[in-house]
Amino acid sequence: MGWETVIGFEIHAELATASKIWCGCSTEFGRAPNTQTCPVCLGMPGSLPVLNRKALELATRAALALGCRINRPTQFERKNYYYPDLPKNYQISQLRKNLGEGGFLDVKVGDSTLHVRINNVHLEEDAGKNIHPDAPGADYSLVDLNRAGTPLLEIVTEPDLRSKEEALAFMESLKSILEYSGVSDCNMHQGRLRFEANISVRRQGDDKLGTKVEVKNLNSMKTVLKCIEVETDRQIIELESGGRVVQETRLWDEAAGVTRAMRSKEVANDYRYFPDPDLVAVEIDDALLERIRAEIPELPDARRKRFVEKFGLSDYDAGVLTADKDLADYFESALAVYGANPKGVANWMAEPLRWLGEDPDRDIGEYPIKAAAIAELVKLIDGGTISGRIAKDVYRAMLDGEGAPAEIVKKKGLVQISDTSAIEPIVDKVLAANADAVEKILAGKEKAIGALVGQIMRETKGKANPQLVNEMILRKIRQ
Amino acid sequence: MEFTREDVRKIAVLARLDLTDAQMDHYAGQLGRILAHVDKLGELNTEGVEPTSHSLRLVNVLREDEPRPSLPNEAALANAPEQELGCFKVPPIIQEM
Numbered sequence: 001m002g003w004e005t006v007i008g009f010e011i012h013a014e015l016a017t018a019s020k021i022w023c024g025c026s027t028e029f030g031r032a033p034n035t036q037t038c039p040v041c042l043g044m045p046g047s048l049p050v051l052n053r054k055a056l057e058l059a060t061r062a063a064l065a066l067g068c069r070i071n072r073p074t075q076f077e078r079k080n081y082y083y084p085d086l087p088k089n090y091q092i093s094q095l096r097k098n099l100g101e102g103g104f105l106d107v108k109v110g111d112s113t114l115h116v117r118i119n120n121v122h123l124e125e126d127a128g129k130n131i132h133p134d135a136p137g138a139d140y141s142l143v144d145l146n147r148a149g150t151p152l153l154e155i156v157t158e159p160d161l162r163s164k165e166e167a168l169a170f171m172e173s174l175k176s177i178l179e180y181s182g183v184s185d186c187n188m189h190q191g192r193l194r195f196e197a198n199i200s201v202r203r204q205g206d207d208k209l210g211t212k213v214e215v216k217n218l219n220s221m222k223t224v225l226k227c228i229e230v231e232t233d234r235q236i237i238e239l240e241s242g243g244r245v246v247q248e249t250r251l252w253d254e255a256a257g258v259t260r261a262m263r264s265k266e267v268a269n270d271y272r273y274f275p276d277p278d279l280v281a282v283e284i285d286d287a288l289l290e291r292i293r294a295e296i297p298e299l300p301d302a303r304r305k306r307f308v309e310k311f312g313l314s315d316y317d318a319g320v321l322t323a324d325k326d327l328a329d330y331f332e333s334a335l336a337v338y339g340a341n342p343k344g345v346a347n348w349m350a351e352p353l354r355w356l357g358e359d360p361d362r363d364i365g366e367y368p369i370k371a372a373a374i375a376e377l378v379k380l381i382d383g384g385t386i387s388g389r390i391a392k393d394v395y396r397a398m399l400d401g402e403g404a405p406a407e408i409v410k411k412k413g414l415v416q417i418s419d420t421s422a423i424e425p426i427v428d429k430v431l432a433a434n435a436d437a438v439e440k441i442l443a444g445k446e447k448a449i450g451a452l453v454g455q456i457m458r459e460t461k462g463k464a465n466p467q468l469v470n471e472m473i474l475r476k477i478r479q
Numbered sequence: 480m481e482f483t484r485e486d487v488r489k490i491a492v493l494a495r496l497d498l499t500d501a502q503m504d505h506y507a508g509q510l511g512r513i514l515a516h517v518d519k520l521g522e523l524n525t526e527g528v529e530p531t532s533h534s535l536r537l538v539n540v541l542r543e544d545e546p547r548p549s550l551p552n553e554a555a556l557a558n559a560p561e562q563e564l565g566c567f568k569v570p571p572i573i574q575e576m
Contacts, residue, residue, distance in 0.1 A: 018544050042550075051540065
């Protein structure tokens with residue numbers, strides 16, 4: 001009997017607010033250390049937290065988009081532990097009355113749909129950042145509290161995933177929903193979206209779950225996939241050699257490509273959760289709930305259907321384009337420039353899509369070609385200025401930063417030749433040199449014409465209008 | 480309510496307090512008496528009473544998402560025993576994240 005991997009996720013997403021969850025400090029990324037703090041987020045005695053309305057609304061929006069039932073009232077609790085990046089010595093989080101519970105996310109994996117259950121969605125605060133000096137022998141760490149108190153959404157799934165493929169489809173789908181609903185910008189490079197994986201293995205066919213290991217420090221989807229592979233192997237080897245898997249938290253070591261057990265502490269964690277006396281309960285009334293529900297923008301599924309109905313794309317193409325909100329936006333902004341041929345524009349999405357696919361953490365904003373330039377390129381093809389074949393060369397030049405499509409066509413003299421008098425001498429020359437082929441065509445083997453068109457296209461460096469060349473050959477040999 | 484030296488030791492570790500054995504015995508007695516007093520509440524009949532997590536009858540105390548000025552770096556670090564490069568300087572953090 002083979003082994004089966006069982007995966008669940010805990011996902012943290014920083015919410016797209018301008019200020020922190022309990023105070024007015026800015027959440028802007030990348031500023032000088034400890035310049036976005038105040039008595040509240042520094043954990044000064046006597047300071048009082050007040051909940052950010054937008055954080056509550058965005059978290060509720062995410063909970064609704066993930067099909068959760070909203071707990072009313074919902075309540076905050078203190079999770080007590082000591083760590084230098086946690087100035088209050090407790091994190092304000094939720095436990096007994098999570099904002100949302102019992103949700104799900106239906107994920108497309110290949111041709112089938114996977115139903116992933118969401119245990120809960122809750123609201124909490126992020127911690128600060130620890131900096132470990134590189135200097136050899138440095139026996140200290142530095143703490144920057146700019147991030148402390150940034151509103152954080154935690155999403156906890158049930159262990160419903162069974163493979164790397166399913167895990168990737170889930171992560172992409174979840175990211176897509178969070179981006180679509182405007183809950184978080186999901187920038188993984190900046191750590192605004194973070195995945196923690198709970199991984200266990202069991203014999204195929206077993207109903208009982210194996211002992212799970214929680215892995216932290218996974219800062220990209222690629223890393224998550226690699227970690228699932230490595231951790232699955234580690235657990236199988238452990239079990240097959242007669243050992244056992246210990247329930248523990250492990251850290252991903254990027255450099256070594258392995259997971260390592262975190263040094264176990266003298267006393268097991270005892271978080272002593274209790275309701276935070278500084279924060280009153282939150283009761284989301286029907287009117288607010290309905291307003292938040294109405295504010296959920298078009299989600300990936302609905303957008304896919306619209307792309308099929310409005311633009312005539314295939315369901316597959318529409319699915320691929322809408323999976324990444326930014327790619328779908330990119331496509332639609334190209335259509336805003338040139339909307340006459342959505343399918344033609346969609347065909348040119350294959351390249352940016354391939355580029356995105358090379359690294360799951362890439363962002364379309366970094367792609368060297370802007371959407372408007374693609375629209376312009378398709379317009380040049382549709383208008384007969386360049387052939388589809390030449391368009392590929394133009395695209396390559398655009399990738400190399402040589403300028404706008406029209407500019408490149410002009411600079412390189414790539415305008416399609418649709419003037420018969422310019423092509424005629426070349427057609428005559430090629431026909432004269434290929435009497436055999438001409439005979440074949442006259443004998444009814446029309447396929448032989450392809451080779452002739454090809455030669456003429458080469459002679460004109462691809463600039464002749466192929467349709468026109470075809471017509472000219474036929475006309476001439478039948479004269 | 481009985482409170483042992485071991486109970487006190489566990490709480491002391493969680494609270495990062497360094498206590499002598501004599502102090503632990505002393506606090507064990509005091510904490511035991513305090514808890515015994517609180518235990519009196521258990522004698523009340525609370526059937527049909529909703530659990531309360533807050534003494535204030537308030538809900539939905541919210542603020543708008545408007546950034547406000549923060550403390551300057553010097554003020555934020557004013558109480559730090561040690562600092563470097565605008566950061567709090569702390570003993571090395573090993574292994575854990």
